[in-house]
Amino acid sequence: EVQVVESGGGLVQPGGSLRLSCTTSGFTFSSSSMTWVRQAPGQGLEWVANIHPVGSEEVVYVDSVRGRFTISRDNAKSSIYLQMERLRAEDTAVYYCARPGQCSGDRCYWDYWGQGTLVTVSS
Amino acid sequence: IQLTQSPSSLSASVGDRVIITCRASQGIGSYLAWYQQKPGKAPRLLIYAASTLQGGVPSRFSGSGSGTDFTLTISSLQPEDSATYFCLQLNSFPFTFGQGTRLEIK
Numbered sequence: 001e002v003q004v005v006e007s008g009g010g011l012v013q014p015g016g017s018l019r020l021s022c023t024t025s026g027f028t029f030s031s032s033s034m035t036w037v038r039q040a041p042g043q044g045l046e047w048v049a050n051i052h053p054v055g056s057e058e059v060v061y062v063d064s065v066r067g068r069f070t071i072s073r074d075n076a077k078s079s080i081y082l083q084m085e086r087l088r089a090e091d092t093a094v095y096y097c098a099r100p101g102q103c104s105g106d107r108c109y110w111d112y113w114g115q116g117t118l119v120t121v122s123s
Numbered sequence: 124i125q126l127t128q129s130p131s132s133l134s135a136s137v138g139d140r141v142i143i144t145c146r147a148s149q150g151i152g153s154y155l156a157w158y159q160q161k162p163g164k165a166p167r168l169l170i171y172a173a174s175t176l177q178g179g180v181p182s183r184f185s186g187s188g189s190g191t192d193f194t195l196t197i198s199s200l201q202p203e204d205s206a207t208y209f210c211l212q213l214n215s216f217p218f219t220f221g222q223g224t225r226l227e228i229k
Binding site for chain 2: 044045046047050060062063096102104105107109110111113114115116
């Protein structure tokens, strides 16, 4: 059974840092891309970052976090991370980790999501 | 690529046929998915590649379209379909979602 579990959220002051973790099981993690998506309170969904499988480890970010957030992975722990620096009030959101496991052609769609972890940026 | 959903919200009765549309600001082929989200829960994949039903999703859900215009249809609305629905494009970075359609059961 595929499992995706986020952790590390909490309250942080503007300008502060936080590291989110996403631990997975039940699939071949090392060959899978992984994704972070966030949702501000009462708002829609926003894709944040992608990391490709080992071998390419290409990373891609939405413009609003590029230069402040860093996505990384540890294949030995079947985990990905999101290091968030210089946090702003507008980064307040539930952060979801998702696995793009439902593939069709050359695209894989996010079929398993964690329960999310809340990040609140406030003084 | 901007995705515009319509309507933003709707109210319908059990048994009704419901159609939600998603329009892309430029062509995205068939690289579109539909998600259902209930309060306090993670999104659930319903449809991928514009028209393929995800395993375990009831057959009353269907998707169609390609290029810039897409639809999600619920053929016979059920009480458990009360939720917010989002479209998502995976044609190119940055991946983007529609703003959501809130569906209420009368």
